[in-house]
Amino acid sequence: MLRALIYLLPLALTIYAFIDCLNTPEDEAKHLPKLAWVFIILLFWIVGPIVWFAAGKLRVPPAGGRTPSEWHRNHRTTWVAPDDNPDFLKSIKDENARDESLLKDWEADLRRREDEMKRREDGAGSGDASS
Template sequence: MLLKLGGLFFLVSVVFWLWAIFDSLTCDDKRVRNLPRWGWVVVILVFLEFGALAWVIFGRPRGGQLAARGSKTQPPRSGPVGPDDDPDFLRNIKGP
């Protein structure tokens, strides 16, 4: 049983380490905290799981910054989009 759990913990730690490397490589340079991005990659590669954990705690962009990482913000729409949303159009429609 202990051998099976050891293998599971090993697999989870390797997946976590690979995710941290990928995440640090693809993160925007301007949002990385405390070290430059290349510095975090070196820390993760040298210190393995401890480096990956340090990346998550000290280097990864915070929650609000993560949402804006991959999305482009769109300005709010100033007017109606379609005729169904236009109050003037709806007023001019004659019923049966």
């Protein structure tokens, strides 16, 4: 049982560090590029993961948050979905109002043109009958 633990514990630590390194954004990896950290974690079985956790990653959330790691200890720093953002919803309402106004202007212009065409047809039709 103890022999299994001797192999499973470092393996679990390596797998956890490997997944953590892969999920870390490139700009949060310290001292080395992320690819170098992946090789260190995989090649140096016990020491690599320990060094990664000790010195390889920024442990403070970036200012302003980011996606997909925008949840830091159950604290949301940015909007998750557009329908949760009041600024986005307001912009949709404003855009809808502009579209409605534009549509009304087009409809009024269309009615004016149709009326103008009817007047021309009526004028041309009465002019032909009197000749």
